[in-house]
Amino acid sequence: xxxxxxxxxxxxxxxxxxxxxxxxxxxxxxxxxxxxxxxxxxxxxxxxxxxxxxxxxxxxxxxxxxxxxxxxxxxxxxxxxxxxxxxxxxxxxxxxxxxxxxxxxxxxxxxxxxxxxxxxxxxxxxxxxxxxxxxxxxxxxxxxxxxxxxxxxxxxxxxxxxxxxxxxxxxxxxxxxxxxxxxxxxxxxxxxxxxxxxxxxxxxxxxxxxxxxxxxxxxxxxxxxxxxxxxxxxxxxxxxxxxxxxxxxxxxxxxxxxxxxxxxxxxxxxxxxxxxxxxxxxxxxxxxxxxxxxxxxxxxxxxxxxxxxxxxxxxxxxxxxxxxxxxxxxxxxxxxxxxxxxxxxxxxxxxxxxxxxxxxxxxxxxxxxxxxxxxxxxxxxxxxxxxxxxxxxxxxxxxxxxxxxxxxxxxxxxxxxxxxxxxxxxxxxxxxxxxxxxxxxxxxxxxxxxxxxxxxxxxxxxxxxxxxxxxxxxxxxxxxxxxxxxxxxxxxxxxxxx
Numbered sequence: 001x002x003x004x005x006x007x008x009x010x011x012x013x014x015x016x017x018x019x020x021x022x023x024x025x026x027x028x029x030x031x032x033x034x035x036x037x038x039x040x041x042x043x044x045x046x047x048x049x050x051x052x053x054x055x056x057x058x059x060x061x062x063x064x065x066x067x068x069x070x071x072x073x074x075x076x077x078x079x080x081x082x083x084x085x086x087x088x089x090x091x092x093x094x095x096x097x098x099x100x101x102x103x104x105x106x107x108x109x110x111x112x113x114x115x116x117x118x119x120x121x122x123x124x125x126x127x128x129x130x131x132x133x134x135x136x137x138x139x140x141x142x143x144x145x146x147x148x149x150x151x152x153x154x155x156x157x158x159x160x161x162x163x164x165x166x167x168x169x170x171x172x173x174x175x176x177x178x179x180x181x182x183x184x185x186x187x188x189x190x191x192x193x194x195x196x197x198x199x200x201x202x203x204x205x206x207x208x209x210x211x212x213x214x215x216x217x218x219x220x221x222x223x224x225x226x227x228x229x230x231x232x233x234x235x236x237x238x239x240x241x242x243x244x245x246x247x248x249x250x251x252x253x254x255x256x257x258x259x260x261x262x263x264x265x266x267x268x269x270x271x272x273x274x275x276x277x278x279x280x281x282x283x284x285x286x287x288x289x290x291x292x293x294x295x296x297x298x299x300x301x302x303x304x305x306x307x308x309x310x311x312x313x314x315x316x317x318x319x320x321x322x323x324x325x326x327x328x329x330x331x332x333x334x335x336x337x338x339x340x341x342x343x344x345x346x347x348x349x350x351x352x353x354x355x356x357x358x359x360x361x362x363x364x365x366x367x368x369x370x371x372x373x374x375x376x377x378x379x380x381x382x383x384x385x386x387x388x389x390x391x392x393x394x395x396x397x398x399x400x401x402x403x404x405x406x407x408x409x410x411x412x413x414x415x416x417x418x419x420x421x422x423x424x425x426x427x428x429x430x431x432x433x434x435x436x437x438x439x440x441x442x443x444x445x446x447x448x449x450x451x452x453x454x455x456x457x458x459x460x461x462x463x464x465x466x467x468x469x470x471x472x473x474x475x476x477x478x479x480x481x482x483x484x485x486x487x488x489x490x491x492x493x494x495x496x497x498x
Contacts (some may be wrong), residue, residue, distance in 0.1 A: 004102040037379050039356055039401055041315035044306065047163055047238070048276045048295065049156065049287040050092065050326025053146060053347035055082065058126045058331075060139060062362045063146040066331035069124040079329065082125035084417050086288045087361050087414055090114040090123050090327025094172045094195075094342055095180050097325070102278045104333045111441040112327055124329045132292060134411045135351070137319065141409050142357040143398040148367040150324045150345030151388065157182055157192065157206070159323045159345070160240040162369040163277065164226075165212040166386020170194045172342040175206040175438035181236055182206055183243030197339045208247045213373050214252060214274070216382045223273035225256050227263045234282035235260070238323075270312050275376055278302065288326060293416035300411045303353065307408030314405060318353040319372050319395070335366070338387060344368060352398040355405035 058065035058079065062419070068076040078455045091113035100109045109115055115123035129136045151162040157174035175182045177190035184207035191203040217224045228239035241247045241257065258266070263278050267270075282291050284298035299320065325346035337343025350367065352358075370392035377384060377394075384390035 003004060011085065024367070039315060040310065040317045040354070040379060041274065042272045042317070043275045043376055043379070044272065044278060044316060044318045045163060045276070045297065046302065046318060046320045046357060046400075047160065048280075048299065048320070048322045049238075049285040050089075050324055050328075051286060051322040051349060052325040052328040052330040053332075053349050054079070054330045055126045055326070055328035056132060056135065056349050056446075057139065057144065057146070057323075059128065060136070060144065060146075060362070062142060064332065065146070066329075067126070069109065069329050069331070070105060072107055072110075077124070080120055080122070080125040082122060082127050082131070084131065084293050085291045086122055087117050088114050092324055092327040093174075094157050096327065097153045097345065100329075106329065106331065106333065107326075109227055109329045114327060123327050124327075128290065132296055134296050134414070135349075137350075137409065137411055138303075138351050138353055140360060142359065142406070143352040143361045143363055144393075145350040145352065145363045145365070145367050145398060146347070147332070147364050148321065148348060148350035148371075150348050151337070151343060151369050152324070153334075153342050153345045154324070156238065156323050157243075158183070158342075159369065160238055160279075161243060162388070163323075163372065164214060164240045165210060166208065166243075166370060166373060166384050166389035169204075169208055169210060170196050170339055170342070171204075171206070179237070181231065181242065183237070183239070183241075184245055184248040185231065187243055195339070197341060199210055199341060206243055207245050207248070208243055211385045212244055212247070212448050213376060213382075213385055214241065214244075214247060214256065216377070216385060217275060217380070219254065219379060220382060222275065222380055224275040225258045225266075225273045226462050227258045227260045227278045229261075229279075229281045235285060238279040238285075240277075259469075264302055266307040267302070267312060268309055270309055272312060273308075273317070274380070286322065291416050293414055297413040297416065300413055304410050307410050310408070313408050314355055316354060317356070317375075317399075319350065319375075320353060321350040321369070321372075322348040324348065343354055345434065352395065352400065353409075355407075356399045356401050356403065357406065358400050358403075359406055361398070363398045365395055367395065371395050 054064075054066045057063055058067055066077055066079070071077050096112040100106060100112055102108045107121035110121045112123060150159050152158040152168065152172060154173040157172045158168045161168035161171065171192045172195045173193050175186055175190050175192045177187065177189055179186055186206050188275060190206060192206040194202045194204050195477070214224055226239060226241050230233040236242075239257070241252070247253060247256075260278060260280050263276075279285075280298060281294075284295045286292055286295035303318060303320075306316055306318065307466050325348060330346040332348055334344040352363075368388070370386075370388040371394060373385065373389040374392040374394040375396070376382070377389065378396070
């Protein structure tokens with residue numbers, strides 16, 4: 001009887017609970033913040049090349065843009081109209097930006113290397129909407145981040161490192177030397193400059209062993225891939241994981257690296273991992289010296305592949321950004337980072353493309369490449385890989401996960417103007433030609449000291465009679481070769497190196 005009473009009592013207590021409607025299962029402990037983690041199953045980080053915010057979106061309605069620049073005469077001048085293709089690269093290393101920065105006045109861009117091309121100040125130039133209509137279409141339909149800063153004042157290599165990790169080991173520029181590739185594949189003698197906050201400069205081989213976002217994804221069994229051109233193709237050196245020793249020589253190099261030509265097929269086929277990076281070959285990278293139209297067309301083809309698979313599109317967040325300022329003017333003085341000698345760089349464009357991106361929205365939040373990492377880390381509850389991503393704003397200000405999902409925006413590629421093929425800085429030819437000049441100089445030196453060094457009397461007369469003429473002939477050849485080599489280097493050095 002007591003057992004019957006207990007059973008009746010239990011039924012009175014628990015039956016109302018059992019009668020309640022069943023709720024959807026709560027997200028797992030790894031899912032945060034809810035509901036973003038259930039809606040976003042694929043994050044795609046697309047990194048293009050060398051453009052400042054004002055050079056692409058300075059005239060964008062509602063954005064913090066500029067159409068004029070300060071001159072050394074103290075007056076403001078209209079930014080010139082940038083052509084589809086420049087003749088050469090514009091210098092964009094740390095030293096060039098410090099020169100252009102000029103104590104925050106940002107008025108010395110015309111003085112950096114490659115700024116003046118065919119009589120035009122291209123460093124102080126910008127595109128119009130008609131030049132890049134599809135990039136503008138994405139920015140208008142989705143979210144444009146107008147205070148998105150590159151992490152480093154320098155060029156590609158360190159900024160690409162910040163797209164995969166929360167730090168770059170204080171590297172402030174791309175590796176130097178005769179380089180067919182960067183990172184751990186660099187040949188012996190290659191080096192990158194490291195500048196610490198106290199101003200100490202050292203030179204290190206560009207192969208490191210710090211933790212990356214890929215490592216954290218591995219530890220938590222979350223899928224990821226890095227899509228890049230394969231070794232030997234222009235653009236391979238933008239594969240940032242080539243600079244991470246334990247990945248370059250570990251299992252991830254075989255299982256996580258993909259050819260960038262495979263991305264569109266994987267997207268269309270619903271095979272994208274939870275996180276993917278996508279970089280491209282030089283001709284379609286938006287890099288100065290190549291057609292911005294061709295680069296935009298390629299970007300459209302990759303995004304169309306995602307949007308063409310509606311199931312994939314419904315759960316994807318695309319972060320489209322550019323790696324550094326490229327030598328182009330931007331009017332916003334960058335904030336100081338933990339290493340104020342190299343952080344932060346100028347603003348670069350960033351467009352958030354997703355069914356949950358805020359439509360027709362300009363986000364003024366302070367963001368950087370570290371924000372992309374923080375976004376992924378919050379989605380998957382991962383620990384930060386460094387101090388910058390630990391403190392970074394996380395891109396959620398550009399999303400609204402309670403809105404009605406946005407439809408895909410499939411765009412048409414354009415017919416691009418025919419332009420001369422861009423040329424690279426001929427680094428290998430420098431080495432070969434320089435070696436040849438050195439050999440000729442060595443022969444000249446030997447012939448000069450022969451009369452002094454000769455010890456066999458019977459040859460002395462013969463050598464003395466002929467040496468002056470040989471000295472003059474070889475010496476003239478050496479001087480001509482040296483002058484030609486110097487002119488050759490001077491006229492090609494501002495080209496982007498391969």
